[in-house]
Every structure is written in C-alpha cells, then in structure tokens.
Amino acid sequence: MSDQTPPRRTAAQRFQTLYVRTLLRLLPHLLSLFRHTSPRIRAEVDYLAPGYTFMLSVRGTNLTCVCARTAQGSFKRVPPRDVARDVEPGSGLDSADKNAATVDYVIDFRSLAYAFLCFSGGMTLQDALAQRAFSTRGPNNTGVALTYMFTALLKMFFGWRKAYRPSPSTTATS
Template structure:
C-alpha cells in the first residue's frame, strides 16, 4: 500500500483536513472587518483633523511607530506606521520583519524591514466584528478578554484612547457607546 504525501511549495506536509466552512454571516463579518482594516490608516489620518482627542493620541505616538491589528484563525491583519507628517500608512505584509517577534521591542537585523511596536490580536472574528461594528466597546472587549496585546503599555494606552475616540465617532448612536442617563435624586 502506498501513501501519498502532499507538500506545499516550501516542501512542508500539508494538512489533509479542510477548514470548516463559514456561514454567510461569518463571510459578511469577515468582509466588513477586512474593509475596516483596509480603511484604518486613512480613517485615522482623516479624523485627526476633526477630533482633538485623536489628534492628541496620534501626536503621542512617535514617527515610525508601527502597530498591527489581527484576528486569530483568519488572514485578517493590518499593519500601520505613523509617518513624519502625522498620517498613517499601511505596511504590506512582505515588508514586516520576520526575524523578531512583533511587539517585542527588538530591532530587526534586516534594515529594510519594518518592526511592529505593538500588536492587538483579536481572539476571534466575532469579537473583532463586535468591536468594529460598535456592538462592543473596547473596555467591554478587554473585560471579556476579546483580544490580547503585546508591546509597551504607554503606547498601548494611547492606541486604546485613539481607537475608542474613533469608534465613538462612528458608533455614538449604538447603545454600547451612549452615556448612561444621570440618576435622578
């Protein structure tokens, strides 16, 4: 009896199991999250002119600062870097350093590669969609451990404030972002 081993392009054995099929709702969620990740550097760049809070948090991040948002179990990821002008640009995956752990603070041996200073990694597509659609605030998502982070705390706090202001601008009408009514005495 012969056993056939299928290998990928790099010669590693490929899994013979197919990934589970996603429902139509999951495919739409992935499309929505993918679109927002593509737009993220442009939204931050544009909205820093509108919101003093976003402008302050962008100013706190040094030029060259790079962060990554990713969703586990998917290919959804976005790496953004702050430019000298204060805007953000999307970094293609091929330019990201592969010899150092993202968020470790270590420099890459490759001078042309971009090292990632901070990583926000969502545990699942459902959590990422909840945050990006305004159904779940970052505070609630953090309490539910919807994402993990790697990198320095000071810039992590700045990113949290920046994303909270950004999401509140879009989803202020959602219940999660409305302020609770003041209690009547």
C-alpha cells in the same frame, strides 16, 4: 493523513470577514482623516513617535493590518512583505533587516466574532478588554495611547450605537 474538510463558513461569518477586512483596509485612512476633526485623536497620534508601527490581527484568519505613523502625523499601511520576519511583533527588538518595519505594538483579537463586535460598535473596547476579547503585546504607554485613539475613533463612528451612548445615569449627573 486526515480526510476531514474544514467546516464551511456561514453567510454571517463571510459577511463579518468582509466587514472586518474593509475596516482594516480603511483604518490608516480613517486615522489620518479623523486626526483633523478630533482633538482627542490628534493628541493620541501626537503622542506616538514618527515611525511607530502597530498591528491589528484576528486569530484564526488572515485578517491583519500593519500601520505606521509618518513624520506628518498621518498613518500609512505597511505591506506584509515589508514587515520584519526575524523578530516577534511587539517584542521591542530590532530586526537584522534595516529596511524591514518592526511592529511596536500588537492588538490580537481572539476571534472574528469579537473583532466584528468591536468594529461594528456592538461592544466597546473597554468591554472587550474586560472579556479578554483581545491580547496585546508591546509597551503599555503607547498601548494606552492606541486604546484612547481607537475608542475616540469608534465613538465618532458608532456614537449612535447602544454600546457607545452615554448611560442615563451619566447624563443626569453631568
């Protein structure tokens, strides 16, 4: 038996956890709200079928959010107790429990630090993908729609951050 205690989290790690947890809680509401203000988000939401379910998670933590698209085009949070346990999230398989929600697509961040960087506008999703900050499971066509939707959402939130500002060479050629 090991007598080692887990390392204590620093104040920065506790803040990052609180920040990511808060944004994951707000995610379905933000998507539902911003689909009314952003044509880009609306187009990507419309691409996803009603009942489409996705999950964001952060490895090594209990930070997870499962969202499902409603018939009205908004998103609702799926409680953990309602998620199918007999199939792998993102596998495309149906659950034996017809009342359970199966997860169609999974975005799994490798660490809390990467999730915080993406959720705070310190790193774009494209940069995070290039650095393999997260892994995905599920069909590519809806994964692309989710990526575009999240990019538009993060750009609306963090357009003032350096990671999301257009570079001078981009604005000069536009």
